[in-house]
Structures are given as C-alpha cells and as structure tokens.
Amino acid sequence: MRLRILAVVLSIGFVCAVAHALESVPKAEYRQRRVALANKLDGGVAVVFAAEEPVLDFMPYRQDEDFYYLTGWNEPGAALVIIGPGPETKTRLGDVVPEHAYREILFLPARNLVMEKYTGTKMDAATADVAASTGFDTVMPMTALPEVMTKFLGEDRRRAQSVWSQLDSPQAKASVDFSAASLGIGTGIDPHDVRTLTMVLRSVKSPAEIELLRKASDASIASQLAGIRAIKPGVRERTIAGIEIAKMLEEGSERPSYAPIVGSGANSTTLHYADNSATMKAGDVVVIDAAGEYSMYASDITRTMPVDGKFTARQREIYDIVLGAQRAAAAAFVAGKSKLGGVNQRGPEVTDTLDKVAYDYINTHGKDLHGEPLGKYFLHGLGHSVGINVHDPMDYSKPLDKGNVFTIEPGIYIPEEGIGVRIEDVFYVDQQGKLVDLIAKLPHEAADIEAAMKH
Structure with a gap:
C-alpha cells in the first residue's frame, strides 16, 4: 500500500x-x-x-x-x-x-x-x-x-x-x-x-541561485503551515505528510527534497523516522521535517508542534532550549571565520564552530530527569550545505563565507520522556557577510507555533 x-x-x-x-x-x-x-x-x-x-x-x-x-x-x-x-x-x-x-x-x-x-x-x-x-x-x-x-x-x-x-x-x-x-x-x-x-x-551560490532557493523555501513554508494546521489527535502521521507534499507541489515545487519525516510521541526521538505510520495522540509532540525542491533547488525545514495544540511545561522548556541554541549559533556566526563543525568537534579546545555554540547552549540549559545536562541528547551535527541537493557538496573543513547556504538545526531527543524537538531553518550568507534566514516567515516561538495551529 x-x-x-x-x-x-x-x-x-x-x-x-x-x-x-x-x-x-x-x-x-x-x-x-x-x-x-x-x-x-x-x-x-x-x-x-x-x-x-x-x-x-x-x-x-x-x-x-x-x-x-x-x-x-x-x-x-x-x-x-x-x-x-x-x-x-x-x-x-x-x-x-x-x-x-x-x-x-x-x-x-x-x-x-x-x-x-x-x-x-x-x-x-x-x-x-x-x-x-x-x-x-x-x-x-x-x-x-x-x-x-x-x-x-x-x-x-x-x-x-x-x-x-x-x-x-x-x-x-x-x-x-x-x-x-x-x-x-x-x-x-x-x-x-x-x-x-x-x-x-x-558551494558558492549566485544571486540567481539564491532566488531559486528562496522560492523553494517559500513553497516549503506554505507546505509546513498546511501540515501544522492539520495536526490534531487521531490524525495519522502519513496524512500530514501527504498534506505537505500536496501543498508544496501546489506552490510550484516539482518534488519533495527528501522523504518527509512526521514523527509523533516516541517517534519524535528517532532522527530520520521514515514510517509515518502512527496515529498522533494528545499530550505528544510531533516533529515534521519536510520541504520541497523548486527548479532543482532544495529547501529543508523542521518544526516541532504539540499534537493537541498546547505545549506542556516540560515540552515548552525543551522547545525553548532548542530555539535558544539555534539563535545562539546564528548570533555567533562570523563570515570567513565560523565553521559548521559536528558531533566529533565539541571538546573544550574547539572555538570556531557553530555546532559547538549550539551544543554548549543546550548543555548549560536544563536537565534530564536524572539531573544530567542535556548536551548528550543533541545527537547530530548542527547543519549541512543546501543547494541543488538538500545535502549539497561542500568542504566542511573551511569557514563559511559569502554565498554559502546551509541549515542550522539543533535538536534534543529524550526517549525516556518521549520528547524530541528539532528546529531547522535554511540560511545564506549575503554579500555583506550577514546571515539571512530564508525560513524567517515560519513561526519559531512556541506561542507562535500554538497560534499557527489554530488558524
């Protein structure tokens, strides 16, 4: 089937x-x-x-x-x-x-x-x-x-x-x-x-490529909003995936950039959960990682929502930490100096990666049920290059600079609590060396996510 x-x-x-x-x-x-x-x-x-x-x-x-x-x-x-x-x-x-x-x-x-x-x-x-x-x-x-x-x-x-x-x-x-x-x-x-x-x-995108990436992002934002508004208890994850695919095609995408991920409850803690087969339940969060291509250029977006439209206090705490980590990494960016980094570059000697900034933020904000820092629940790297491929080729050993396009996507995944939260946006570095968020129009704050679910 x-x-x-x-x-x-x-x-x-x-x-x-x-x-x-x-x-x-x-x-x-x-x-x-x-x-x-x-x-x-x-x-x-x-x-x-x-x-x-x-x-x-x-x-x-x-x-x-x-x-x-x-x-x-x-x-x-x-x-x-x-x-x-x-x-x-x-x-x-x-x-x-x-x-x-x-x-x-x-x-x-x-x-x-x-x-x-x-x-x-x-x-x-x-x-x-x-x-x-x-x-x-x-x-x-x-x-x-x-x-x-x-x-x-x-x-x-x-x-x-x-x-x-x-x-x-x-x-x-x-x-x-x-x-x-x-x-x-x-x-x-x-x-x-x-x-x-x-x-x-x-790895260096031209203004014409940035415009196509922007259109891919705009179509994907519309797709995410359609999915967000359809979330409620009793709806299958696959139904939301179908709604998002239909909307991105309607908005001009020729195909999804990758197989959509819609993971609720325990499934939200599996990074690349692919089944999309569960039925969403009240009290759970759902992670939606879905975006489309526009004229061969990809977008990549993830948002996390409460299935019943309202975060619990604990869910909101984890959500706010992930959002804070994303914002900390973006604020730390310096063109020609910052690197993306990864999970194997989080030691005290690392000073030039955005991944380390996000990891340090997560590891110094909040605790798990055993009083331990949350850094160990940030299981993947902070981001990747985006272009004609959703994981476009790039030399990650070199600093990010003008014309580079990449994601910033911190996450916390706690199986013991059935809570997974990931927030992902696509950014590019403009000709002034400033970081520009192509997904800025999609809600970020927990309150704005809840409001979007009501409309």
Whole structure:
C-alpha cells in the first residue's frame, strides 16, 4: 500500500515537472560555470554525463546534479565535454602540439520517435537553433563523442593524465575506457573525480541561485503551515505528510527534497523516522521535517508542534532550549571565520564552530530527569550545505563565507520522556557577510507555533 501511495505521489510530481518547465539561472551563468571548471583542468578535459531515463515509469526523472549545474539541460542521455585551455607542448618525439583554447560541446542522443510518444518530444543535434536553445558554442550528436575525445587525447597522449569524469557513472567509465582502447593505452586512463572541482564551484551560490532557493523555501513554508494546521489527535502521521507534499507541489515545487519525516510521541526521538505510520495522540509532540525542491533547488525545514495544540511545561522548556541554541549559533556566526563543525568537534579546545555554540547552549540549559545536562541528547551535527541537493557538496573543513547556504538545526531527543524537538531553518550568507534566514516567515516561538495551529 505504501509503495502504491509513493508511486502516485511521485507520478503527480512528474506531471507537474513536465507541465511547468523549470525556472533557470541565465544561460550566460551556466557558461561562466563551464569556463570556471575549464580553468581548473590544467589543460585537460572533463566529460560529464546526464542521468538516464528511469527504468520504472512511476519514477520521475531527475537530472544528474553536476551535469545540471554546468548545463541547465534537463533531458536524459546527454553528455558534456569541456576542454580547458592549454599551452603549446612537445611530444616525446619532439613534435610540436599547438596551444589549445577553451572548448565546450554538448552531445545529444539520437531521438527515439517511438519513445517520444510516451515521454514527449526531445531535442537532438539536428534540431533547429539547438545551440541558441541550449546556450552552447557547439552541439553535436552523441555518436561524435568518441571521435572528439580520441582526437584531443591523441594529439598528446600525456593529456590522458588530465581527464576528469564522474567516477560512479557507467556511461562516463565506458567513454573513458573506449578512448583508452582507441589510443592503445594498455593500462587505460585513470580519470580524476570531476566532483572534487564542481564541489568548490557549487558551494558558492549566485544571486540567481539564491532566488531559486528562496522560492523553494517559500513553497516549503506554505507546505509546513498546511501540515501544522492539520495536526490534531487521531490524525495519522502519513496524512500530514501527504498534506505537505500536496501543498508544496501546489506552490510550484516539482518534488519533495527528501522523504518527509512526521514523527509523533516516541517517534519524535528517532532522527530520520521514515514510517509515518502512527496515529498522533494528545499530550505528544510531533516533529515534521519536510520541504520541497523548486527548479532543482532544495529547501529543508523542521518544526516541532504539540499534537493537541498546547505545549506542556516540560515540552515548552525543551522547545525553548532548542530555539535558544539555534539563535545562539546564528548570533555567533562570523563570515570567513565560523565553521559548521559536528558531533566529533565539541571538546573544550574547539572555538570556531557553530555546532559547538549550539551544543554548549543546550548543555548549560536544563536537565534530564536524572539531573544530567542535556548536551548528550543533541545527537547530530548542527547543519549541512543546501543547494541543488538538500545535502549539497561542500568542504566542511573551511569557514563559511559569502554565498554559502546551509541549515542550522539543533535538536534534543529524550526517549525516556518521549520528547524530541528539532528546529531547522535554511540560511545564506549575503554579500555583506550577514546571515539571512530564508525560513524567517515560519513561526519559531512556541506561542507562535500554538497560534499557527489554530488558524
């Protein structure tokens, strides 16, 4: 039954995504990203593949994140080659290889006119104005990819040491292996992971990306409010999850950013509770962790509510401590200095992480039933990067700075009391180095949560 419901929900998301084309950053920005990547290739080449069409028809298509980041192209089966500019070289035999300039090519697969009756019309390299439509200098059929790769690498076989690709992509592996076989490179080509380069680029969001993240957050705020207003004793957790998914799609999201979490009572103390199968009871709290994507960009929101509309004194005490920890971490933020940190960085020697600020706040406010500090009930890290993925890649060893987007989500989970509280917002660092809360419009204070449940 659950799989059937999931299939219906995902099918609705697929229809919405097809019916309403994704918004996008300007085509010129995608080109800027490709040029930025090219300049990191040391004169080498990157080959990046799009995601393939899903095997099962109830599974919605979602583009490979790095491919989308570099192209904005949302159809399956394509590939991208970026050649970084390089100087003149000499081969081992003394032949001069002229310097080469930046080059970008989008390869599109041949159209399948039978399948297009099911999936809709696709574009290929022969489509009129395809270069202008895609924003690429050159668009070629996929059949030309092996020739382009082999020609470039064959001009100076040392270039095979500077090939970058998705290491987990079967298509990318096949392409690189075919190039090696074509050139007679016996030991093959050992490509570098292109994601180590795109991670650096993706971690700094442009103003256009911030606007898409804001729209994702606004749709998710509306979704959370719809769920909050539907909470009452006797309602199933899954019902609330369904209400939130429906609302986020109505507000323009193409899909949830992740599987919604609706955990009440004891389930509120399980961090990634996934069943959503219990019936909510008076006297319990319920943790709702649910948000959607807007044009591939994610949001991530968690709120905690009293099932019967009124926190008990103890529930409010724990709630206020978690909210205080979130606010303390946000207040401590300094652009270019603060790091997110994590559960393994909470010792007295740690002074530069927001996680430590939140942990210290929790550990010095309130006690458990045995008189012990509450820090041990803060079980997870304070936050994570957000972007095209709800857990976007980022180098967490480096300080947070302008253009970074991340969550601040402290929590306290006490199984003995059946109380779990998490409060999560998405923040970005603006160009003045200030922290901006994209979820500011959603209630935070316990009294405001209770008021929202009445409307």
